[in-house]
Amino acid sequence: MLVLGGNGFVGSHICKEAVDRGLTVASLSRSGRPSIHDAWVNNVIWHQGSLLSSYSWTEALNGVTSVISCVGGFGSQSYMYKINGTANINxxxxxxxxxxxxxxxxxxxxxxxxxxxxxxxxxxxKAAETELLTKFAYGGVILRPGFIYGTRNVGSVKLPLGVIGSPLEMVLQHAKPLKQLPLVGPLFTPPVNVTAVAKVAVRAATDPVFPPGIVDVYGIQRYSQQGAT
Incomplete structure (x- = not known):
């Protein structure tokens, strides 16, 4: 299994979950091996590279049967499209x-x-989702969590954090006028623990009968409660 962005918040939990299941796990990210010292880190093959670098990283795919991508980020509009869209499409x-x-x-x-x-x-x-459903019509799974919470590693320190890394967090930080508006509907999407996301992601990548398509936050919660298979 290859985890793209495996040293990030969600990616590191996915790598740990996969290692705990006894899977062979590799990660590709721009910064390579993380600085944390947990035992599972030694059981992951760490590749360094960029999905935007004209396929120079594709040797990491040799012998791989499943991929999980956690690649994404915030910034300027053009950067966000590139890192969330183009990188994943590549x-x-x-x-x-x-x-x-x-x-x-x-x-x-x-x-x-x-x-x-x-x-x-x-x-x-959305562009990445469309590409995935086209190229992996029978083996592509899209997880759509809303708020993800859990423990984030910062260097060698573990920080228990609440709602982090979500679009809403950035919006509320950079668009204070929005706080004056009644926030209804999609903003009531329940939060989900990062370990639940990791558990479902690994299952979706390894279970051949896991149905392809889109899994919303309620589906993530439901699958995570079914336990490992």
């Missing part, structure tokens, strides 16, 4: 060409009001 196409069987993409729930402020973010993710 990965999906390369994985398809290499004969990878299953591809799981960690996307994001739709927060309505956030969309126009984060246009590049959502347009990038």
């Amino acid at each position: 990965a999906i196409r390369a994985a398809s060409e290499k004969g990878v069987k299953r591809f799981v993409y960690i996307s994001s729930a739709d927060f309505g009001l956030a969309n126009y402020l984060l246009q590049g973010y959502y347009e990038g993710k």
Whole structure:
């Protein structure tokens, strides 16, 4: 299994979950091996590279049967489209060409009001989702969590954090006037623990009977409660 962005918040939990299940796990990220010292880190093969670097990283796909992508981020509109869209599209196409069987993409729930402020973010993710459903019609799974909470590693320190890394967090930080508006509908999407996302992502990547398509936050909660298979 190859985890794209495996040293990040969600990615590191996915790597740990996969290692705990006894799977062979590799990670590809721009910074390579993380600085944390947990035992599972030694059981992951750490590749360093960028999905935007014209397929120079594709040797990491050799012998891989499943891929999970946690790649994404915030910034300017053009950067958000590139990192959420183009980077993942490159990965999906390369994985398809290499004969990878299953591809799981960690996307994001739709927060309505956030969309126009984060246009590049959502347009990038939607483009990646479309590419995945085209290239992996029978083995592609899209997880759409909303708020993800859990423990984030910062260097060698573990920080228990609440709602982090979500589009809403960035919107509320950079668009204070929105706080004056009644926030309804999609903003009531329940939070989900990062360990639940990791558990479902690994299952979706390894279980051949896991149905392809989109899994919303309620589906993530439901699958995570079914336990490992």
